[in-house]
Amino acid sequence: MDNLPVEVIGNILSQLGAARDVVIASTSCRKWREAWRNHLHSLLFDSSDWPLYHDFPQYRLEILITQTIFQTRGLQRLSILMDDVDEFSAAPVVAWLLYTRDSLRELYYNVRTIPSVNILEKCGRHKLEVLALAHNSIIGVEPSYQRFPQLRSLLLTSVSISALDLSFLLNICPKLEVLKLINPDIAISDNHTTLELYSTSLKDVYMDAISMDKVILEGDHIEKLHLKDCTLEMFLLVGKGGLRILRIDDVSVLHFDIGENTENLEVVDASNFTIMWPKFYHIISKSPRLRYLRLWGGVFDDEDEVVDLEAVSVCFPRLKHLSLSYERDSVLHYGLPGSSCLENVAVLELGWTVINDLFIEWLSGLLERCPNLKKLIIYGAVSGAKTHDECNALARFTSSIVRLMRIHSQVEVLFEFE
Structure with a gap:
């Protein structure tokens, strides 16, 4: 350890x-104290990480954090997470x-x-690349002089x-490039009833509880x-x-439109949603590169709708990965007309209740x-108490699966039960 460069100790x-x-590690010797003061890049204060954060009086905690930060130089990552303080x-x-x-x-x-x-x-007009704010308010953004020239990731929680x-x-x-909005409190005025977001650089957008x-x-x-x-x-x-x-996960939306140009779509994962299948299918149908399709726990808006x-x-x-689930008799919504094969599907996930x-x-x-399936995963829900009819249905189901797998012996079968 004595031969380690002080920069390496700073990284450690x-x-x-x-x-x-x-702080505890830096007290081991003079060299480690020097690494803490001059070569430390990251520092985390988390109230959930140490119970004593809750025992200190507020002014004492402020002094403790101040003394710790002010003994460092060149911090690149600072986390101050005082959720319950x-x-x-x-x-x-x-x-x-x-x-x-x-x-x-x-x-x-x-x-x-x-x-x-x-x-x-x-913090504006400096080198900040990642900004994550929680349980705070942002009031009066001034685009004329406020600027984050290097910011690449923005996370706003509550x-x-x-x-x-x-x-x-x-x-x-x-x-x-990355925008995450989690349970934000977005105020809408009479003049601005729509949330309009425009960016020429955004690549990844996550919206939760909006x-x-x-x-x-x-x-x-x-x-x-x-x-x-x-x-x-x-x-x-x-x-x-x-x-x-x-x-799309647990979303209720009356009108959903991602435009006509969907030729680059590779993954569509929609679960626990109310769907007008013809309209949704029209949105994604022009996606020849699609390799992953998951329709899980969907509620069809029309009883006569069929996923063709x-x-x-x-x-x-x-398409290589296909996941479908149904509740009760909604298996009828997944029709099997025609004779075309899903030639490239290697993983098939099916769920039922x-x-x-x-x-x-x-x-x-x-x-x-x-014909080229490699893995079949069946998700099911099995209740504790069973009637005689339900036990017979489970027995028939088990026997049918055994017979099917004898025919398709090349397929690996997994079961996941709740």
């Missing part, structure tokens, strides 16, 4: 992360930000202060912000879009067709359509 301390561990005074928090902002690349900030601290004002300020915030981040009338997302380079636990009347994606990955697997096999010739003979017939038909 940076990997420890938690400030408490870094009393509100701090604004003055020391501002001092931390001003002391580190010239070298800081990543800031993870969850601190409640009195009065609130304007993070954009304190942050209060107006729709207009959020739009301005994207405008002052010319290199932003409830709004209308969201318009515009960007020519967006490759990944993930909507989760959202309630929307309209979602509109405007771009040049660069989207590759689309994930013949059309799926024709429109998605590169009620055992019946229709599922076996459907499974048998799908196996015939997938």
